[in-house]
Amino acid sequence: MFRPPLIAALALLAASPSLPREAQPAAAGAPRHAYGAIERIGWSYGEEASRGGPHNQLRFSREGEGRLNASIGPQDAADAQAAIASIGRARPGDAISFSLTREAGTLACSGRAENGGRASGTCRFDPDPGFAAGLARRGIAPDDSDELLAMTLVGAHLATVDGLTADGFGFDDAGDLIAVSALGISASYSSELRGAGLRIDKLGDLIAAKALKIDPRWLAEMARAGYPDLTVGQAIQMRALGVTPEYAVKMARVLQSVGEIE
Numbered sequence: 001m002f003r004p005p006l007i008a009a010l011a012l013l014a015a016s017p018s019l020p021r022e023a024q025p026a027a028a029g030a031p032r033h034a035y036g037a038i039e040r041i042g043w044s045y046g047e048e049a050s051r052g053g054p055h056n057q058l059r060f061s062r063e064g065e066g067r068l069n070a071s072i073g074p075q076d077a078a079d080a081q082a083a084i085a086s087i088g089r090a091r092p093g094d095a096i097s098f099s100l101t102r103e104a105g106t107l108a109c110s111g112r113a114e115n116g117g118r119a120s121g122t123c124r125f126d127p128d129p130g131f132a133a134g135l136a137r138r139g140i141a142p143d144d145s146d147e148l149l150a151m152t153l154v155g156a157h158l159a160t161v162d163g164l165t166a167d168g169f170g171f172d173d174a175g176d177l178i179a180v181s182a183l184g185i186s187a188s189y190s191s192e193l194r195g196a197g198l199r200i201d202k203l204g205d206l207i208a209a210k211a212l213k214i215d216p217r218w219l220a221e222m223a224r225a226g227y228p229d230l231t232v233g234q235a236i237q238m239r240a241l242g243v244t245p246e247y248a249v250k251m252a253r254v255l256q257s258v259g260e261i262e
Helices: 006-010 078-089 129-137 145-154 158-166 174-183 187-195 203-211 216-224 232-240 245-261
Strands: 038-048 055-062 068-072 095-102 105-113 119-127
Touching: 038 078, 038 105, 038 145, 055 078, 068 078, 068 145, 078 095, 095 145, 105 145, 119 129, 119 145, 129 145, 129 158, 145 174, 158 174, 158 187, 174 203, 187 203, 187 216, 203 232, 216 232, 216 245
Parallel strands: none
Antiparallel strands: 038 055, 038 119, 055 068, 095 105, 105 119
């Protein structure tokens, strides 16, 4: 479903929902898209290690078809933070219930608090047919409820599709919206990059740029380091290799010295 350079960019989304499987062809006479509830999605809560240090995290999982492995942490939306806070206040043995209601559907969960500041339980997901219909009208109908569940967890919005489409970016499928939403990409981000002189018109490049944290500040620093007018491909490659403006300045000096010796 995902194409280069999306593969490299999405490899950085370890904290985002696992991407849905490719849908199997519908049986003869069956509806092409049928969105039903998903039962028994597991959830767990507890302290987990991360680059920024340990923090309490809410994780969702599902085995078998439509396998899911997603987590919600300190930087997620307000409704998710409210759920995390309510779980954190529970005492061992207390019943817990919370829900995430978003454009793509509602995830209703229940369970119990455990010893050691942990908790677990199960959820039911009910997709929103209006959201699915809205995506279908835009030519990117979700393949199944698993994709709608992923969109719920990353907080996907129809307005995101409309904004980026109006800005000249085309969506090939619902997976593109999952990637865009997981990274928090909006039309304002593409405008910032273009304002900084980066000519970007493909959604895959925009996703890769965001995943690699390319921003106007980095582009300006690279320009001052001797690399103005980078193409999208050059910017993505240099950022992926960890090239910093400081390193670029040193390399420019080395190349200049070699030129003088010759």
